[in-house]
Amino acid sequence: MNIAQTINQKELGERLRNARETAKVTQADAAAAAGMARTTLVSIEKGERRVRIEELQTLAGQYNVSVNALLRREAVHVDLVPRFRRLNEVADPDVDAAVRLMNDLVSAEVELENLLGIEHPRNYPPERPLMPGDVREQAERDAAWLRDQLGLGPSPIGDIFFLMEVGLGIRVFQRKLPTKISGLFAYHPSVGASVLLNADHPWDRRVQSAAHELGHFTGTRSSPEVLEKDEKFLSREERYAHSFGRAFLTPPAAVTQKFKELTAGASHLTRRHVILLAHNFGVSREAMVRRLEELKLAREGTWEWFETKGRITDQDARKVLGEEAISPDPVRADARRPVSLRLALMALEAWRRDLLSEGQLTKLLKVDRVTLRTLLYDLQHDEGEDNELLKLPR
Numbered sequence: 001m002n003i004a005q006t007i008n009q010k011e012l013g014e015r016l017r018n019a020r021e022t023a024k025v026t027q028a029d030a031a032a033a034a035g036m037a038r039t040t041l042v043s044i045e046k047g048e049r050r051v052r053i054e055e056l057q058t059l060a061g062q063y064n065v066s067v068n069a070l071l072r073r074e075a076v077h078v079d080l081v082p083r084f085r086r087l088n089e090v091a092d093p094d095v096d097a098a099v100r101l102m103n104d105l106v107s108a109e110v111e112l113e114n115l116l117g118i119e120h121p122r123n124y125p126p127e128r129p130l131m132p133g134d135v136r137e138q139a140e141r142d143a144a145w146l147r148d149q150l151g152l153g154p155s156p157i158g159d160i161f162f163l164m165e166v167g168l169g170i171r172v173f174q175r176k177l178p179t180k181i182s183g184l185f186a187y188h189p190s191v192g193a194s195v196l197l198n199a200d201h202p203w204d205r206r207v208q209s210a211a212h213e214l215g216h217f218t219g220t221r222s223s224p225e226v227l228e229k230d231e232k233f234l235s236r237e238e239r240y241a242h243s244f245g246r247a248f249l250t251p252p253a254a255v256t257q258k259f260k261e262l263t264a265g266a267s268h269l270t271r272r273h274v275i276l277l278a279h280n281f282g283v284s285r286e287a288m289v290r291r292l293e294e295l296k297l298a299r300e301g302t303w304e305w306f307e308t309k310g311r312i313t314d315q316d317a318r319k320v321l322g323e324e325a326i327s328p329d330p331v332r333a334d335a336r337r338p339v340s341l342r343l344a345l346m347a348l349e350a351w352r353r354d355l356l357s358e359g360q361l362t363k364l365l366k367v368d369r370v371t372l373r374t375l376l377y378d379l380q381h382d383e384g385e386d387n388e389l390l391k392l393p394r
Contacts, residue, residue, distance in 0.1 A: 010047030199335030215244030
């Protein structure tokens with residue numbers, strides 16, 4: 001079989017046209033070099049006539065690209081959308097847009113990894129299916145089990161996003177989403193587990209959303225999920241994920257020990273206690289108080305009491321923590337880029353190696369040519385200084 005027949009005819013024609021335009025070769029010159037009429041080349045570029053292997057080799061040489069680059073694997077078509085459809089009987093444009101965004105991000109990342117020969121590691125522990133009984137108790141046990149699997153012990157988690165990406169191999173994306181959506185989770189056998197978080201939400205809320213989605217990864221991996229900001233967690237699956245998130249971020253023994261240390265000699269729980277505990281475990285003040293209530297370290301209704309007495313404000317936190325209360329959030333800045341830095345760097349490398357043309361990159365990344373060129377220029381400019389010493393060994 002002709003090797004050129006392993007790729008869609010129209011797609012190959014478009015790749016040949018893009019390669020020719022990038023090389024600044026006219027149709028007439030390319031056709032002459034390949035020993036064909038210009039009209040034949042036009043038909044090939046339109047996908048109306050299949051190119052022969054010897055013609056392909058000649059054209060690739062004219063365009064200064066490899067045949068392998070032209071015959072690269074077809075773009076990865078990850079279709080996560082149908083998996084989410086059953087979640088909402090009534091169409092929700094915001095949810096649909098978020099699902100499509102997640103699908104595009106996963107597809108682009110996998111395609112670029114394949115082109116560049118990058119193997120995405122997976123360090124997935126076995127799934128822990130939901131069992132009969134109280135799912136909250138199971139969530140507590142499973143959270144402790146996963147902590148042990150990852151060698152965390154009872155220590156606070158410094159960066160749950162890094163842990164999920166590097167420690168487990170989950171694809172984690174943080175992009176700007178409608179306010180009501182906190183996150184999405186999906187699992188596809190061909191690409192693994194993926195999480196999309198709302199970068200417009202405060203850092204501590206994103207931490208909680210990430211831990212919630214980690215619960216779905218642990219206990220209900222094959223079921224897609226959309227997490228909304230003020231969800232009531234009515235189903236067993238959602239109650240499990242919610243309880244898992246709390247238990248994973250704030251393990252009972254560690255919270256109890258820290259609570260006793262900070263409140264030693266005190267007669268009442270104060271704002272200062274809550275602020276220090278929340279800061280230590282990297283969660284919101286509300287999440288911390290709710291966890292104290294859950295562990296019977298504070299009376300039920302404590303958070304509502306603080307709410308009626310002027311709340312626990314950011315200003316209160318600054319008084320206790322100083323500038324530590326205002327930590328930079330680089331993810332928000334990255335989320336406002338048309339393409340995330342991670343994807344942009346892979347795209348730049350694929351473009352440098354002539355694996356993808358500008359036209360193919362615009363389609364893959366869902367941007368126009370001006371945006372793409374600005375992106376590539378900025379990344380190259382950042383690397384354009386005299387930095388031979390800093391070059392990575394290959």
